Amino acid sequence: MTGDEALDAHELLVVFTNQQDDFLLITFHNPIAFKGISVIGNEICDIYNEEGVSFSQNVKRTAPLQNKKTYCFKSNDQEESIFTVIADGYRIEKT
Template sequence: MLEKNKEIILTGEEALEALKEIEFILISLHKMGSFYADKPGAVEEYRRITTDFIDNCEVTKRLARVRTIISHHFDDSIGDDDMDDMERHLLDLKFWKPASTEKTHSNTGKFSFSDGVIDQLTAKRDELLMVFTDQQEQTFLITFHKLISFHRLSSAGSKVCDMHEEKTSTLSQENVCIDPNEAITTYCFKSGNGETVLAVIASGYSVERI
């Protein structure tokens, strides 16, 4: 960990904003749990109410705001492993995923990466998770599957003008040994001046709005 990241300072206003969001979510979920605790026959209703609360009250956006309040105080300088301190610390997190994800491993070609910002990257053993915000300020979780390698040339918060795909690339040939029978794509994210800010080598990606 970088020396300057061993201690971060939040302003009182920032801390109160984060606490406000956490309190709203925590107490609301507690009230729902308490209300349905004595209604064992209403499990399906409890699940529906909880899901509606998460969706209608935009819980993911509230938590994303808390994450932003905390994370923007960290120095996101990239180390020799192409990760910053936050990405490295989150590397072993096991995120929820559907029981079967094979059908989501390929790119459907329907998502546009133009004019957005890469907010965060989290590398796992065989996946790369990207939090991406488009020009309409909608936030998406992009999961690159069967990750082979990635090379980041700019820090988190990089603006992306476009993304194009390459079936073969110098980057992939230099860094990994690829089975010629494996369907592998290099995803190159470009800035407004045409420079590559991120290159990801994977079998495909899936998109989820958060």
């Protein structure tokens, strides 16, 4: 960001470092929930869209899930998703 853009209150900003030590700013649009397990310090190998991910009943009660997508991050050394976000979409910027 250049400083001229206004930060939208309906965005979740996540920063990752890739294998070349570049910072990647991932902005999730209109998120309603996220969860992470052992995210800090792990190397992420993939982000993918997944259906059927279970979230708590609280998420289902507080926000409509229709038109939302579930984005999952996999670690290099684990088969399970270590970070999941439910949102309308996302964009990635190299900083």
